[in-house]
Amino acid sequence: MIFEPGFLGTKAPLFMDIITIFFAVMPIILLISVSFAKAKNYKLHFASQAIALALALVITVFFEVCVRISGGFLEWSKNANVNYDFILTFLVIHIFIAILAVGGWLYLFISSYKRYKALGYEGFKNTNHKKIGLSIFLALTISSAMGVYIYYALFIY
Numbered sequence: 435m436i437f438e439p440g441f442l443g444t445k446a447p448l449f450m451d452i453i454t455i456f457f458a459v460m461p462i463i464l465l466i467s468v469s470f471a472k473a474k475n476y477k478l479h480f481a482s483q484a485i486a487l488a489l490a491l492v493i494t495v496f497f498e499v500c501v502r503i504s505g506g507f508l509e510w511s512k513n514a515n516v517n518y519d520f521i522l523t524f525l526v527i528h529i530f531i532a533i534l535a536v537g538g539w540l541y542l543f544i545s546s547y548k549r550y551k552a553l554g555y556e557g558f559k560n561t562n563h564k565k566i567g568l569s570i571f572l573a574l575t576i577s578s579a580m581g582v583y584i585y586y587a588l589f590i591y
């Protein structure tokens with residue numbers, strides 16, 4: 435079922451449609467979470483970060499399993515019209531940025547949680563939290579955009 439063509443009406447299987455839509459929407463979810471912090475609603479900022487991070491990790495594992503079962507990139511690139519070397523290089527860069535972004539996200543979440551437990555929300559004054567948080571938001575948004583482009587190149591172009 436999830437390996438059958440999905441609801442977007444492209445050549446992609448259903449699971450690719452679900453994952454692509456999730457990651458396309460994720461920057462908006464992150465923006466909402468940051469807007470909670472801007473409004474000093476730190477409880478909601480924390481809760482929304484926890485939910486977004488957990489969802490991203492679960493969906494990434496689901497994605498990895500489905501891609502392995504369905505033959506993955508090599509199989510899809512055979513039927514795609516895009517230049518193979520170009521999309522392979524693009525994919526490697528995408529994976530590199532995505533690992534850094536999610537690794538940084540996990541690090542910032544865990545270190546922020548520990549700081550909150552030890553010092554409360556006051557403990558975030560005079561830290562780099564805002565700077566690192568914005569960098570991670572940017573890296574995650576670039577990863578998402580690159581992922582959407584890979585979907586387009588493999589299944590629509």
Ligand code: HEM
Pocket residue numbers: 468471472476479480483539542543544546547548550555556558559560563564566567568570571
């Ligand atoms: C346990 C998790 C977290 C807690 C308790 C927490 C708490 C806070 C607090 C207290 C602030 C205000 C800091 C200040 O006054 O300068 C803040 C701001 C911010 N946080 Fe977090 N945070 C968490 C996780 C994250 C994560 C994982 C990200 C990014 C991926 C993030 C992104 C941001 C950003 C961008 C701001 C700045 C908002 C603004 O422009 O004012 N936070 N956070």
